[in-house]
Amino acid sequence: MTESQEQHYVLEEQVGYLLRLANQRHLSIFAEHIVDGLTSVQFSTLFRLRKEAGPMSQNALGRLVGMDAATTKGVVSRLISRGLIQMEKDPTDKRRYMLSTTQKGRALIEDTLPRVRQISEDTLAPLTPHEAKQFVALLKKLT
Amino acid sequence: MTESQEQHYVLEEQVGYLLRLANQRHLSIFAEHIVDGLTSVQFSTLFRLRKEAGPMSQNALGRLVGMDAATTKGVVSRLISRGLIQMEKDPTDKRRYMLSTTQKGRALIEDTLPRVRQISEDTLAPLTPHEAKQFVALLKKLT
DNA sequence: AGATATTCGTATGCATGCAAACGTTAATTA
């Protein structure tokens, strides 16, 4: 390999730069489809709480969605403000609050599911179906 | 396709969810390698200003890095605070300020280049070299 | 049991990132 190739550095070919732009694009597509201001992270959080192990503590939920405690606090507060999840004291552990979805939250998940499916499709639209599967597989391997 | 397949929705297989985690992972790797608190976006901005068309307006620079005007304002302010770029009035357009890198900024780019190369490698480390190339190509196509 | 670790939720500060609104200036159009 020659030295000139070593010096070569193009922003458009760096994973980090491209990941940032791809993420921005997805969030933009998400916002287009979801009218009521629910964010991608808020949906993920709500979905995890509903479809995973059910009621759990705030920090546990955050971990399942890939958020640290500080971020989780804000997301959960907003979901509670919207009346999509609820909080009650854990009788066995005075530090914890158990979180669970409300009826309104569960209804919103069902209403939103077709749209989030469409969002995934739209995000992958520039790729052929085969490329899309490849891409998602590589993304999973990367995580 | 059966109805049960249509109902199927797994968070770990959604592009948006995976993109968010992949981006988080990259930013974490970036922070590990760069000691002085320079962020990924700040490096991209500095690099663009130095290696692209040279001195340009704030909004133009932001566009080249994929930031809106509000975000650009903050990033540029921080780069100026660190003494990495400088701002001077554009004599031909009273609205504009022309931005350019300082000597300190250019020196920092050269010092940082080997490290950002390593960051890209580390981010792609879970993939084979062939997969890594595929992944970057698909990311580019997606953007 | 008592000392130490860890976990829980919380709070603050900082950095992206977008929407929206704003005054100023330049470019376009009628």
Next chain:
DNA sequence: TAATTAACGTTTGCATGCATACGAATATCT
């Protein structure tokens, strides 16, 4: 030329996201 439109930079408000620190409660270890 006059009116309109567009671009420039700025500010505010809100949402993620991380580091750090904190008191309270639980777990673990000696």
